[in-house]
Every structure is written in structure tokens, then in C-alpha cells.
Amino acid sequence: MVPEEVPEKVSGEALGDASEEALGEVFAQHRPRLLAVAHRMLGSRAEAEDAVQETWLRLSRSSLAQIENLGGWLTTVVARICLNMLRSRRHEPFDVELIAPDDPEQEAVLADEIGVAMLVVLEALTPAERLAFVLHDMFAVPFKDIAGIVGRTPTATRQLASRARRRVQDTPVPTSDLAVQRVAVDAFFAAARDGDFERLVAVLDPDIVLRSNVSAVVHGAAAVARNAIMFADPSAQLRPALVNGVAGVVAVRDGKPFSVMRFTVVDGRITAIDVETSAERLRQIVVP
Numbered sequence: 001m002v003p004e005e006v007p008e009k010v011s012g013e014a015l016g017d018a019s020e021e022a023l024g025e026v027f028a029q030h031r032p033r034l035l036a037v038a039h040r041m042l043g044s045r046a047e048a049e050d051a052v053q054e055t056w057l058r059l060s061r062s063s064l065a066q067i068e069n070l071g072g073w074l075t076t077v078v079a080r081i082c083l084n085m086l087r088s089r090r091h092e093p094f095d096v097e098l099i100a101p102d103d104p105e106q107e108a109v110l111a112d113e114i115g116v117a118m119l120v121v122l123e124a125l126t127p128a129e130r131l132a133f134v135l136h137d138m139f140a141v142p143f144k145d146i147a148g149i150v151g152r153t154p155t156a157t158r159q160l161a162s163r164a165r166r167r168v169q170d171t172p173v174p175t176s177d178l179a180v181q182r183v184a185v186d187a188f189f190a191a192a193r194d195g196d197f198e199r200l201v202a203v204l205d206p207d208i209v210l211r212s213n214v215s216a217v218v219h220g221a222a223a224v225a226r227n228a229i230m231f232a233d234p235s236a237q238l239r240p241a242l243v244n245g246v247a248g249v250v251a252v253r254d255g256k257p258f259s260v261m262r263f264t265v266v267d268g269r270i271t272a273i274d275v276e277t278s279a280e281r282l283r284q285i286v287v288p
Helices: 020-042 045-060 070-088 104-112 116-122 127-138 143-150 154-170 178-194 197-203 221-231
Strands: 096-098 204-212 237-243 246-253 256-266 269-276
Touching: 020 045, 020 070, 020 116, 020 127, 045 070, 070 127, 070 143, 096 246, 116 127, 127 143, 127 154, 143 154, 178 197, 178 221, 178 237, 178 246, 178 256, 178 269, 197 204, 197 221, 204 221, 237 256
Parallel strands: 204 269
Antiparallel strands: 096 237, 237 246, 246 256, 256 269
16 A cells, blocks of 8 residues: 655744644645545545534644644644544444446446445454544655554554554455446345345345444345335435445435445455434435
């Protein structure tokens, strides 16, 4: 994994009493890197944008003369903001991009913007592990700098990143090919609507996990298949979507979304299904 390039170091002293416009121009140079850090930390484009905006607000309120390395300062600030957001989370966020049926290229463009498979894997890490792994392994931030963010010694931070690295390596990497993902998802819904238990089990990983915001976690292909057949809704319209960059659907009834499903696919089989039915969270989805 090749770390992201670090922007040229700029000191606060060099900026002096820069105008807000000049400061904004300097910040804009660092913004792509900050957004990349925040996105890999949070797994959500919307939350990443919020974290970067908060970083800009903190910069605009800070004394520039006291900042020795602006790039490092900004990375530290956005990382702290992301860590606080991760620790206060009650559930993973979801970004939904509806896909037009006649525009398959849109899926590839949207998915290419984010490290889809890696973001799914990173969800298995604790906030501190995620931060240490992302900052060190993806952005080459020294452990001594990360230590101050997570409140540990450099040695303990190194161990944190090492543990995260092992967990990432031991986690099966989801299929990044959206066409393969979509085949599995389409097969799942076709079998569920037909009530075909055997076909459903065939497309599910034996250790699949079904998670929902309104019910207990369901484990195993047979249990998930029975659940899918039981709750299949012939009246629902299924709109293809990217949910946090992977294949998903938005289920619509009477023109309004009533659930979002995200599918994790490994080696052609579905290994995880995440279902969201919260009306509050579904309000953000606009169905044309």
C-alpha cells in the first residue's frame, strides 16, 4: 500500500497575517488530503465533508504564528475530529447514491472515488485502531504524531496499528467489482421473491450476518434465507444504489423509501447484509 503524498510543508509564520482569502487558498491545497483522511476514517463522504469544514473553522480561529507545520497541524486536527465522531457514533453512517437503470457507468465512477473494499474492512476496527492504521499505513504519519491524538505512547500506538493491520489482513476482502456484486444482489432478490430457499442459500456465504436497526443479528445462510423469504415484499420497488460505495438497494413503496440494504460480497457470495429502516435516516434519500 503506497501512502498518500504529503503536501509541501507551510509554516504558520510564513503565512503571517494572511487575509482570509489567502488562507483559504492555502487550505484548498491541503483539502484533498484532509478529505481523503477523513473519508477513510469515517467511511462517509458527508461526514468527511463535515470534518474538513470543522477543520477549516478551527484554522480560521487559530493563531497562525504558533503553527510550525500547517500540513501536519491540519492532519492532526482533522484526525482528532474524526476520532471524536467515531467514538460518539451509535451506528455506521450510510451514503446512498441511486443508480439510474440505464447508466451503469455511473456505478463505476462513484465506486472508484472511494476505497470501497477497504472501507468495509475498516469497519471491523475500533476507532483508535482505525485512526492508527489509516494515518500510518495510508498516509505515512509518524507514530509519535499519532500517539498524541490517541493519547498513548508511540510504542503503544505502534502496537495499535500492528493489531489493526493483522485484523485487516485476516478479514476477507470484499469483491470490488460492482458487476459481480450486482449479480449476487439480483440473484438474492429473485430467489427471495420466488420463495426458492435452495437458490437463496446458494448465493449466501455459510457464515453470513444480517444486521438490522430494528431486530437482532441473524447468523448463517439458512437463517438469513428463511428471513428473506418471510419478509419478501412483492409490492416493493427495488432501486439499485451504491450504499457506502458497495452494491445495495433502496426499497420504495408509494414513491417513498422504506428501507435501505447494503450487501457485502466476497468471492461471488453475500457475506453480510445491513438493513436500515429508520425514517429519520431515510429522509435524506430523494427518489425521483
